[in-house]
Amino acid sequence: MCAKVTSIGLKGMEGYRLNVEVRTFVGNDSIRIVGLPDAAVKESKERISAALRSLGYTINGQKIIINLSPSEQKKSGPMFDLPMAIGVLLSLDELVISIPENSGFIGALSLDGAIVPVEGMLPAVLSAKRLGLKRLYMPYDEKQPVLDIDGLEIINISSLRDLIDNLEGRGGSLFTPKTEEIDLHISTYIDFQQIIGHKDTKRALEVAAAGEHHVLMTGPPGCGKSMLAESFPSILPPLSKEARLEIIALHQLSGTNYPNANIPPFRNPHHSASGISIIGGGTYPKPGEISLAHRGVLFLDEIAEFPKKTLDMLRQPFESGKITISRTHAILTYPATFILLAAMNPCPCGYAGSNTRYCTCTPRQVQNYRNKISGPLRDRFDIRLTIKPVDFDRDTSKGEVSSKVVQRRVEDARNRQYERYGEELCNSRVSYDVLQKTSPLTQEQQKLIHQLAAKRNWSNRTQIKIIRLARTISDLEGVNAITNQSIWEAVNLR
Numbered sequence: 001m002c003a004k005v006t007s008i009g010l011k012g013m014e015g016y017r018l019n020v021e022v023r024t025f026v027g028n029d030s031i032r033i034v035g036l037p038d039a040a041v042k043e044s045k046e047r048i049s050a051a052l053r054s055l056g057y058t059i060n061g062q063k064i065i066i067n068l069s070p071s072e073q074k075k076s077g078p079m080f081d082l083p084m085a086i087g088v089l090l091s092l093d094e095l096v097i098s099i100p101e102n103s104g105f106i107g108a109l110s111l112d113g114a115i116v117p118v119e120g121m122l123p124a125v126l127s128a129k130r131l132g133l134k135r136l137y138m139p140y141d142e143k144q145p146v147l148d149i150d151g152l153e154i155i156n157i158s159s160l161r162d163l164i165d166n167l168e169g170r171g172g173s174l175f176t177p178k179t180e181e182i183d184l185h186i187s188t189y190i191d192f193q194q195i196i197g198h199k200d201t202k203r204a205l206e207v208a209a210a211g212e213h214h215v216l217m218t219g220p221p222g223c224g225k226s227m228l229a230e231s232f233p234s235i236l237p238p239l240s241k242e243a244r245l246e247i248i249a250l251h252q253l254s255g256t257n258y259p260n261a262n263i264p265p266f267r268n269p270h271h272s273a274s275g276i277s278i279i280g281g282g283t284y285p286k287p288g289e290i291s292l293a294h295r296g297v298l299f300l301d302e303i304a305e306f307p308k309k310t311l312d313m314l315r316q317p318f319e320s321g322k323i324t325i326s327r328t329h330a331i332l333t334y335p336a337t338f339i340l341l342a343a344m345n346p347c348p349c350g351y352a353g354s355n356t357r358y359c360t361c362t363p364r365q366v367q368n369y370r371n372k373i374s375g376p377l378r379d380r381f382d383i384r385l386t387i388k389p390v391d392f393d394r395d396t397s398k399g400e401v402s403s404k405v406v407q408r409r410v411e412d413a414r415n416r417q418y419e420r421y422g423e424e425l426c427n428s429r430v431s432y433d434v435l436q437k438t439s440p441l442t443q444e445q446q447k448l449i450h451q452l453a454a455k456r457n458w459s460n461r462t463q464i465k466i467i468r469l470a471r472t473i474s475d476l477e478g479v480n481a482i483t484n485q486s487i488w489e490a491v492n493l494r
Contacts, residue, residue: 003090006104006133007083008124009073012285012325012332013249015127019069020080022087027063033084035068038076047078048085050111055161057094064088074330076284078108079118082137085109085160086167097167102134113160117141122249128152137163143257144248148241189266190231193402197390201228204383204493206406209235210413211427211472213465214318214340214380216303219387220357221350225343228387229299230266232341234403236296237411238262240424243295250294250334254287264296267338271305278306279313285325285332290317293338303342304372311377314340318380321429337429342381344373356389382428382465383493413475427472432464439471439482448484452491466490 002023009018031045045066052059066084068075083105089095106124107115117139128136129152140156147154157163192202201217205228208215217225239247239262247265251258258265269278269289280288290298300306317323321337347366351357361369417426420438427435441449453463469490470482477486 001091001093003087005083005087005099006101007080007106008104008128009075010120010123010127011330012334013123013253014333015124015131016073017131020083020087021067021069022084022091023065024091025063026061029060029062031064031066033066033068035071036074037068038074040078041075041080044078044081044084047081047109047111048088051085051109051113051160052088054111054113057089062092077118077120079106079120079124081109082107082115095164095167102132104128104133105137107139109160115139115157115159115163120253122245122252125149125154126245126249145245189234190227191234191403192231192406195224195227195231198224198228198387201385201387204385205232206235206410207469207472207476207493208339208383209410210476211468212339213382213428213469213472215342215383215385216381217343217385217387218346220354220389221345223387223389225387226301229341229343231403233264233266233297235406235410236264237407237414239264239295246335247295250287250291254292265293266297266299267293268299268301271302275307275310275313278310280323280334281325281327283327284329285327287334290323290336290338291334294335296338297341298338299341301343304344304369308372308374312374315377315380379459379461382469409476413472416475427468435467435471441467441482445482445484445487448487462494466494469493
């Protein structure tokens with residue numbers, strides 16, 4: 001008899017429907033797995049055999065062939081142990097039931113028949129929802145959040161015996177997860193209220209947070225660039241449930257843990273980090289820093305110290321919000337929708353243009369230092385800020401606004417964008433056609449931008465970024481149309 005059971009295969013974060021086909025014959029005792037399995041999948045036959053024997057089932061005198069379809073996709077990991085075991089029981093008529101095609105199974109088997117969690121289950125669950133599955137049997141993993149996904153019934157089981165009893169209608173003890181507790185605190189980040197001065201810079205960061213715009217900060221050492229960047233996540237809106245699960249799934253694929261919190265991630269890699277650690281990769285590609293910063297912030301301090309090749313690799317995810325990694329064994333795509341904050345000194349010694357310190361760099365050294373950031377990459381920054389040291393005798397903390405107040409303004413601006421575009425899409429990533437349809441410029445505004453572009457030799461990308469910045473500023477002001485004032489402020493931010 002030939003049996004078919006549904007499971008989920010993964011290519012990075014992208015899942016696909018995997019059909020486990022099992023056929024049994026009378027013959028020598030053997031289990032053969034085909035369909036491009038890796039070593040972990042090939043070893044499943046020993047785990048399946050031991051688990052079935054521990055439950056009293058026998059496979060003596062049976063030749064079993066298991067095909068993992070589609071056969072052209074590379075299969076990895078022990079996540080298919082459970083669907084293969086169910087397929088074997090169905091093929092041997094030890095389990096006489098009909099399993100709907102919209103029911104899936106994922107999980108690894110212990111030798112005693114227990115079902116244990118494996119790496120990559122959360123991405124598989126999110127993919128199951130997109131693939132149209134209605135029910136998913138899987139082990140409970142205390143390291144991941146409680147899953148409550150609309151349209152997908154998740155049944156947690158702890159052993160193969162309990163699963164068989166449940167499938168045959170005899171009940172079976174199912175695991176009931178406890179209600180999860182989400183950490184809502186943002187106390188780990190510096191509050192805007194604690195930062196003295198930098199009023200214009202904090203306004204620019206508010207605009208960046210509202211529209212997901214990239215920011216390049218230039219200033220001498222000790223002027224507050226790093227402190228401003230570290231306070232930036234405190235004004236970002238809380239993550240939605242879908243975004244939080246997506247971030248946790250990416251961290252699981254990378255082999256790291258992310259706290260069960262609704263605060264956006266903040267990644268701050270050192271400039272000695274390799275290109276693979278930033279972009280992602282390896283023999284079997286894993287997510288890099290840009291993917292771990294998905295839905296959050298990637299802060300590159302001393303960006304000019306990063307290898308130029310690594311920085312130029314950021315061009316694709318800058319525009320597309322995803323990164324495609326090609327290797328011999330696989331071609332994987334990971335999401336990488338992040339806000340890039342970059343900080344650098346104006347010159348190697350850091351004091352070019354300073355009124356208090358003397359710069360020891362030659363003009364050639366200054367130019368070579370600034371050329372470490374290529375023109376195409378520099379052009380992709382929406383906001384460029386020149387930061388000066390704060391005079392504590394003149395600037396005080398009186399009247400400073402807290403991060404919670406700014407966060408509410410940013411959240412209101414983003415909600416206007418979501419409502420305008422019909423999805424969770426911010427101004428920095430919306431296409432120019434959609435931007436023109438939803439927020440058309442007046443003839444006077446178009447003429448103004450063209451005149452400024454001709455005078456300052458702006459590229460087409462720069463002109464579009466000016467319009468996107470102006471749209472975000474108008475959203476912060478609660479105005480439906482792009483105003484002249486917002487255009488001038490956008491020009492200044494640029």
